[in-house]
Amino acid sequence: MTAMRSATIWCPYPSRRNSLVSVPEVEQRLHEWALAAGLLTEPAIEKRFRQARFGECAAYSYPDAPDLLVYAKWLTWxxxxxxxxDENRAPAEGGIDRGVLGLLPLDGAAPVAARTPVTAALAELWRxxxxxxxxxxxERFRRNADEYARSYASDLARDRTGAVPDLRAYIELRRLSGAVETCLDLIERQPEAYLYPKLAADPATRAVRLAANDIICWSNDVFSVAKEFRHGELNNLVTVLHGASGMTWRGxxxxxxxxxSARTREFDDLQDRLLAEQGTPALRQFVAGLKAWISGSLDWHRSSPRYADSLL
Incomplete structure (x- = not known):
């Protein structure tokens, strides 16, 4: 697999970088937190963490968040x-693949005992x-986080037979394994973008979210395929297309x-119709947050050394 930079992902939304906080300061505090939490277990992992610039990712994904550090912590986690x-370093027991609801208690209850640095960091971060x-x-964030965590235990995610998954099955898995639903929930953590349950559950709202989820996950797949392929991970849109159709890697x-790009055009149509029918101030702010995530995540992937050997 060789590096190729011939394909283009179309995005009509300009990205904005958070100017409410000092992003370099967020990066430094994020590094200190990750070290203290025991998430950077080896020098190579710590080096890769610094190069990735997760604070920068948060700054583009949440350009209006005044407390950017907590969003950056979630993305880092x-x-x-x-x-x-991806790298087969997950613990045999006590990992997140059996669910995380116990680590995300409601009403001030104590979380279950964390058994790994990753689960301990999650319990702390949830508060x-x-x-x-x-x-x-x-409640919605907890459900989405639990579905994300349990996706690692699915047969498709655990498959190491060398067989490329079916495209339809892969797309359904990716909507969970990307954890994008949790990231979109966090847009509503800003009060002006909070959607009351009836509007959040409306099929038209859900359709817009689902399109954004696909766009963000598939964009990540395009940029991360080389990294994942090196570790034997075949759950990637590019790898699925390559294996299922016999097309070249470039194709x-x-x-x-x-x-x-086509899914982005669908998203654009869906959000236009949604706002024309139910254009409340909160919904407009939430949709603006979705657009910021789509464009910001794409720009971060293009510039982060984490994906320097990507296929794009």
């Missing part, structure tokens, strides 16, 4: 957990994340990028 499973969340948002990259 997700990437650390994901890397453990900080949940502090400003309305109860319905806490698979271009097809995945085209699929992502």
């Amino acid at each position: 997700l990437f650390v957990a994901d890397d453990e499973f 900080e994340l949940a502090a400003t969340m309305p109860r319905p948002l806490q 698979a990259v271009e097809t995945a990028a085209d699929m992502t």
Whole structure:
């Protein structure tokens, strides 16, 4: 697999970098937190962490968040957990793949005993994340976080037979394994973007969220395929397309990028219709947050050394 930079993912939304806080300061405090939490277990992992610039990722994904550090911590936690499973470093027992609801208690209850640095960091971080969340948002975030964690225990995620998964099955898994639903929940942690349960559960709102989820996950797949392929991870849109159709790697990259661009056009149509029908101030702010995530995540992937050897 060789590096190729021929495909383009179309995105009509300008990205914005958070200017409410000092991003270099967030990066430094994030590094201190990750070290103290025991998430950076080896010099190579710590070096890769510094190069990735997760604080920068948060700054583009949440450009209006005044407390950016807690968002950056969540993104860091997700990437650390994901890397453990991608690289087969996940613990045999006590990991997140059996669910995390016990680590995310409601009403001030004590969390279950954490058995690894990753689960201990999650229990600590939950108290900080949940502090400003309305109860319905806490409940939704918990469900989405638990579905994400349990996705690692699915047969498809655990498969190491060398067989490429079916495209439809892969897309369904990716909507869970990307943890994007939790990241979109956090847009509503900002009060002006909070959606009351009826509006959040509306099918039109859900359709817009689902399209954003696909776009963000598929974009990540295009940029991360080389990294994942090195570790034997075949759950990637590019790899699925390559294996299922026999197309070249270049063709698979271009097809995945085209699929992502087409899904972005669908998202654009869906959000236009949603706002025309139910354009409340909170919904407009939430949709703006989705656009910021789509464009910000894409820009971070393009610039982060974490994906320097990507296929794009």
